[in-house]
Amino acid sequence: MSDNLKTSPNKKGTNKKGGDGNISIPTDVLQGRLTIILVLIGIAFAALFFKILMLQKNNAVEYNKKILSQFKYESKEIPYKRGDILDRNGTYIATSEKVYDLILDAKQINSNQDKYLEATVNLLSEFFGYSTDELRNVIAEKSDNYYVVYAKNISYEQKIQFEEKVEEFRKTQKEAKEPKEIKGVWFEAKYKRMYPYGSTACNVIGFSGDESSKGYAGIEQYYNDTLTGISGREYGYLNDRSSLERIFKDPIDGNMVVSTIDLNIQKIVEKYINEWQNSTGSNMTAAIVMNPNNGEILAMATSRTFDLNNPRDLNPYYSQEQQDAMDDKAKGEALNNIWRNYTVSDTYEPGSPSKVFTVASAMEEGAINGNESYNCRGFEEIGGWKIRCANRNGHGDINVTEALMESCNVAMMDISRAEGGKKFYEYQKVFGFGLKTDIDLPGEADTSSLVHTAENAGATDLATNSFGQNYNTTMIQVAAAYSSVVNGGSYYKPHVAKQILNSKGAVIKNIDPELVRETVSAHTTIFINEALRRTVAEGTGGAAAVAGYDVGGKTGTAEKYPRGNGNYLVSFIGSVPAQSPEVVCYVLVDTPHVADQARSAYASSLFSKIMTEVLPYMNIYSNVDEGIDVSSFPSAEGITDSSTQTEAETKVYSREEVIPNDGENDLPGAPAGETQE
Template sequence: MKSQDKNGTNKKNKNGNTSNPLDILQGRLIIILIMIGIAFAALFFNILFLQRKKEVEYNQKILSQQRYDSRDLPYKRGDILDRNGTYIATSEKVYNIILDPKLINTEQDKYLNASVGILKDVFGYSEEEIRGVIADKSDSSYVKYKQNITYDQKEAFEEKKKEYDKWYKDNKKDEKIGGIWFEESYQRQYPYGSTACNVLGFAGNDGDGYTGIEQSYNDELVGIAGREYGYLNDESSLERVIKNPTDGNKVVSTIDLNIQKIVEKHISEWQSSVGSNMTAAIVMNPNNGEILAMATSRAFDLNNPRDLNNYYTAEQQAGMDDKAKVDALNNIWRNYAVSDTYEPGSPSKVFTVASAMEEGAINGNETYNCRGFEEIGGWKIRCANRNGHGEINVTEALMESCNVAMMDISRAEGGQNFYKYQKVFGFGSKTAIDLPGEADTSGLVHTADNAGATDLATNSFGQNYNVTMVQVAAAYSSVVNGGAYYTPHVVKQILNPNGSVIKNIEPELVRETVSAHTTAFINEALRRTVAEGTGSAAAVAGYDVGGKTGTAEKYPRGNGNYLVSFIGSVPAQSPEVVCYVLIDTPHLGDQARSAYASSLFSKIMTEVLPYMNIYSNVDENIDVSSFPSAEGITDSNTPAESKSYSTEEVIPNDGKNDLPGAPAGEGE
């Protein structure tokens, strides 16, 4: 078609020829396309040239982004040892079965039946389940199929694999075991099951510690995982780099496994024969704060800590939702000796007398007239002996656990000083024991600012304020050891994985509570409490034992429920060991007898003392007048005919005219 001008005629070019603009445009497009084609061809040949020239280098860059045999190398969690070097928590090497479904599925006829068959034969796994996993995870090269395979099981698999491979070869079968390998791991083991479970705690599958030493020393026990990975070298060969793991440190506890077993044995015997809502005991060294044993009747298997069968029926467990199960487990794992509070009862009388002596409110020679009650603030607050003890001195007040004498002593001391010493003895604050979950009692103890006359009176014999077992044990230890309050603790050393000491946890002296003068008086009074007074059931044949009984009526008052206890020290005059036993709500009609706890103390100490090489300290010729405050309290100054030392327990509370929350008959 020829180009026309506006008059309809064709245009002529400079040569006189007519031209079409569309033809010109098409020509130009053809030229452009040719040039683009030439450019692409040049680029292609250039890429091909470069690829051939630097093929190895480019392959390295691409392939190095991929993972070759890359895996984590697990560390070994640090061991926990008792004070004698016995392993009480350790980690054993185990193996995980890893499947490679992607490989198996690439040649199913070759790998599938053989691999499924050997897993079924060696381990007894379900063939249907294995095939289902391989099918469902067909795109994955790493599936952790089973965990915690032992070394012996792994070796059995390897031996069976040799048999399979030989059979396939001999029978010219085109089958082979593939896509199965073993990954190293560690499993936490507790060789002694539930022993020391309240102190040890346990490590979960995530590698972290839960409760006990496992939790509080988790940062020491964990290690650093290693890494194995591959890369291509300059010749495109696969090279491996291994960064070895760093194992966790070892923790040496203050616990003596043998003493722990003795304590747990006797708690178990008590629970099996009589039982209680809770029975617990602490054995400690009063001279450095080391806990030698700590046990409760709420035990669990450290190797299977989530087993509820010992505490709940199958029907009860079936009715629990997830929250209820968690709550149930937390209750089982809870360490009563550290995490629960209660009214201490009469062991607190030791602190009432000690603080009054320190302040000079008494010198130990005072006498009091016990009529069986005192009226304070409009309340009739009763003694255990409703008929009254009559005239009684300070030592006898401890021996007979007289509430009236304690009220008189605390009144002479005054509220300011009494509550100052409550703080000095650690009541109302945490001990800072190196175990998790210690109860906060700051709001459960009176102060001079908020305590009235009745509060002071009832607090003097251990009611209307709350404590923990570890608080009482630490405070009592300071009174009988000469006044040194040590932080109670359950760990004494940190070792590196090779066993070298990297840290000694030295005894921490926090403060001085009482003088040697007061200690001497208290220790002699406590010796006589066991020898002649309410603590006779705590006696250990051949040993000089000191201690204090306790019988505290529980809330709500008047229901006949009691918490009974005994805390004692041996030898009485220079203690090397303290033992605190508590029984919460004995399963008996007559609960209000501290002798239950005292006799349990005696049974424990009868075995512990010889084991600790603590020899008899009984000296029939001991001259108690040698003690700084002994004057006026020796037998020669206390006519036998004028005293009546009864081992009778608390007289039941009749609920009449008594201070709410304070039983009339809180006994020893």
């Protein structure tokens, strides 16, 4: 017998040693012990299971977070819509259109290439025309990336059509033995800024960046905070049941800006500027049309335009060879020059339109009453300079009204001298020269250092300033100042925005006319308006006449600095109807591309063409009164005498205005801060 234990049927509770020395354990005792061991093991497992349950209950969120942290999960931005820009009639001139970026989930596609890759690549290629090789390369190179922006600006129509193709493909694969699937393709919404009218009103509107998040130039920049909304966001979080859920914070769309611009008037202005540029042309041609009675800008245009939908295109102005030679800084400077709004940002010597302000300020101060006469012999010698008149032969005896009609420099010098430098320069500020108009457009030029003061002006400065030379202005300054003189003396802040609306179209804010100050009295306005009417009817402004309308205005022919090079800036500013203006138009032609530049008729004829279409459109009806009796106007003394001048007499002085220079000491140079081109 072996040494192993043996069991035998002994009596209960006894152990006996056999003859061979082995101990025998009863069967029932052994089974009892095994049962105890099994029970203990069961208890241990139960305790362990209970412990796991408690850990799961008490630490589920923490453990789930640890698990989720192994996955790449980010909150997703939901784009807002940038506010629209409308013209005064409600036409959309800038808007945002929802488009989509095509996103590839390369990781998902690569998770089962046999099933997903070829089907996805082939459908993308078939529908969008993408290269299959390029698609495969991108998916391979970005194999661990779940977010690859493959294409931008997919239209809503394209997105829907592609999704329909995907659905059709899935239906065809239902009965296939080894069905393929389109996976890892989705679309992410965003907004793209759109300008329905291309370059129209580009100087006023400005443009927005690729993501419609920042404005550049024009209304887009000045009202950027108004137009900008707040992005929404999609968040992921764990709820009380430790389940991953998503919540959405809706975006807040930007507010809309209703501009004062009338798209139809803007198109008329641009049509004639383009017509001029395509025929004769100039270095710069620009025009402003505004309401003189509230400061609203109805149109603002220059010959320096750009496509708002493609604002960084240099091709219209630079050859490819020139562009290739530019570094980033040079390209940036070139673009900024194209985007620059000449009517607000560039300065120049205004020339003879400033004679309106010389006469107006002298009348306000009582230095003249309108009855004065002056003797013009073609020049005056002041401070050692021979300063010539527009008519080198001289106008002879000429009164105040005729001095405006025939643009006599000598009379203006005499008038400013009678007024005195102190008052003359005070009124320069009253009319806004040397001050910003604070128009609601970016980049307004600071002319504070380009205008004389009584403290730093000499006799020659006063003389030349009286007819618009040797100080600098901007177009918007001249237009606003002129409007105040012809409207009865109210200087309104010029502005290009009329209303602010919310994204639903409800009015948030009306931008009311802002009266800044009073400039002249009604008496002065009546005198000036009649003189300006006669300037067009009988004087130098004949080319600005509009058939059937009573037009008032002033010509300008300023010789550019440096003098003696034959370069001129010609202009015309006019108002209709002459005695109670409803519209002002200022046209400027800088350096006409002709041999004989000194002809204000270039600008005057542009004014005439523009107004011939604008006036009927604005429902401003013909109001010419052939038998007007100006003596019936209150406080109109001084007008009657000049208005009785015969046609034969007026023809003597009705010639083109020029400010010539044929001698070394004819005219002093421009002050510091010469005209910027």
